Amino acid sequence: xxxxxxxxxxxxxxxxxxxxxxxxxxxxxxxxxxxxxxxxxxxxxxxxxxxxxxxxxxxxxxxxxxxxxxxxxxxxxxxxxxxxxxxxxxxxxxxxxxxxxxxxxxxxxxxxxxxxxxxxxxxxxxxxxxxxxxxxxxxxxxxxxxxxxxxxxxxxxxxxxxxxxxxxxxxxxxxxxxxxxxxxxxxxxxxxxxxxxxxxxxxxxxxxxxxxxxxxxxxxxxxxxxxxxxxxxxxxxxxxxxxxxxxxxxxxxxxxxxxxxxxxxxxxxxxxxxxxxxxxxxxxxxxxxxxxxxxxxxxxxxxxxxxxxxxxxxx
Numbered sequence: 001x002x003x004x005x006x007x008x009x010x011x012x013x014x015x016x017x018x019x020x021x022x023x024x025x026x027x028x029x030x031x032x033x034x035x036x037x038x039x040x041x042x043x044x045x046x047x048x049x050x051x052x053x054x055x056x057x058x059x060x061x062x063x064x065x066x067x068x069x070x071x072x073x074x075x076x077x078x079x080x081x082x083x084x085x086x087x088x089x090x091x092x093x094x095x096x097x098x099x100x101x102x103x104x105x106x107x108x109x110x111x112x113x114x115x116x117x118x119x120x121x122x123x124x125x126x127x128x129x130x131x132x133x134x135x136x137x138x139x140x141x142x143x144x145x146x147x148x149x150x151x152x153x154x155x156x157x158x159x160x161x162x163x164x165x166x167x168x169x170x171x172x173x174x175x176x177x178x179x180x181x182x183x184x185x186x187x188x189x190x191x192x193x194x195x196x197x198x199x200x201x202x203x204x205x206x207x208x209x210x211x212x213x214x215x216x217x218x219x220x221x222x223x224x225x226x227x228x229x230x231x232x233x234x235x236x237x238x239x240x241x242x243x244x245x246x247x248x249x250x251x252x253x254x255x256x257x258x259x260x261x262x263x264x265x266x267x268x269x270x271x272x273x274x275x276x277x278x279x280x281x282x283x284x285x286x287x288x289x290x291x292x293x294x295x296x297x298x299x300x301x302x303x304x305x306x307x308x309x310x311x312x313x314x315x
Contacts, residue, residue: 006070011062012096018120019054025116026053029109030087040220053113057089065182066093068263069147072178072307075099078146081139083132083165084153088114090182095123099147102139104130133161137168144174152183154245154304155194155238162241166249175312178260184304187240190284193302195238196221202240210234243299250308255294262298263305 014022030053031041040046048056069075076098085091085103087110095101095118103125105111111127118125130136132153140148148169154162170179185194185202192201196216201209213225213234221237224230243254250257281302288300298306 006074006076008066008070009076009097012092012121012123014120022113022117022120023054025113026050026087029112029116030107032109043219045220053087053089057087058093061090061093064263064267065090066097068261068266068305069094069180070097071266072261073146079144080147080149081136081145083136083148083150083169084156085114085127085151086110088117088127090149090151091125091127092117092121092123095125096121102126102128102145104128104132104136104139106131131161133157133165133168136165137172140169140172145177147178147180148173149180149182150184151180154181154184154241156236158232158235159245162245163249166245170249170308170310173310175310177310179308179310181241181304181306181308182263185238185240186299186302186304187242188288188300189240189302191302192240194240206231206235206239209239241304243295246299246308253294254292254296254299257296258308258311259296259298259306260309261307262296262301264301264303265297 031050041050066075075094078099080094080099080101082091082094082101082103085101085105086107088103091101091103091114103111103114104127105114106129108129111129114127117123118127130139132150136148150165154165157165166179173179185192187202189202191199195201195218196209196213197218198216201212201216204212210225210231213221216222221234224234224237227233243257246257247254285297285300288295289297292300296306298304
């Protein structure tokens with residue numbers, strides 16, 4: 001895809017009082033587990049997590065995700081369905097550039113924070129509680145969207161939910177529109193940066209990974225492994241995704257899947273940035289490319305940050 005350089009809008013800033021409202025909403029609506037939220041938020045891990053939700057994610061999205069998306073198609077005037085809008089950081093980042101964003105999520109508390117955040121930044125967005133695997137198709141049938149973005153959400157679905165969400169979305173999207181996957185951990189990668197923070201975790205079957213939680217560096221997950229009927233909550237924490245789901249959802253081989261853009265390759269090439277890949281990471285990426293050369297390079301990186309453009313219908 002040819003790169004088009006555009007001038008992005010100035011970033012919006014909330015008042016001190018509005019930022020405090022977001023802080024309070026995060027505390028009461030999102031981190032509202034009475035048994036452990038306070039203890040978690042007092043740890044270094046919890047403090048970083050809270051700051052990321054308060055300000056960090058918005059800053060990161062503005063720096064990397066927004067220029068990349070705008071390079072694919074101008075965000076000014078674009079209609080976006082954001083699947084997994086969470087607490088609204090990415091929603092604000094896209095909407096402040098003039099995009100018409102419809103955000104859906106299954107987490108009521110996260111949506112409350114997102115509404116508070118949008119109000120704080122003067123953003124008018126439609127935010128709804130909805131399940132991507134069963135309700136996104138109906139939304140897409142009502143209007144055309146230029147982007148359908150699974151923003152850090154595919155990994156939090158079960159495999160059946162993920163396949164249904166991808167297939168129904170792709171089949172319903174209009175020709176020329178873009179399906180975007182952002183910040184989804186790659187099942188093929190040797191290190192799990194997302195959930196367990198340990199090597200080979202994403203390679204383990206779900207039941208074994210669940211039983212192994214107590215041996216991972218992620219202290220916040222240790223107690224979960226001792227709870228009954230906690231396998232589904234564990235899966236909601238996030239498991240890796242690979243090109244295999246896309247083969248099934250798009251009903252084609254990985255060699256036939258056309259990737260319109262990949263964030264890491266965009267940063268490496270279009271802006272001349274380095275993604276700071278270490279020697280082992282670089283060697284492993286090359287090894288995957290040698291093992292499975294049919295796959296686009298974007299499927300062989302630690303995270304899946306990919307764009308798929310719906311082909312125009314043949315005459």
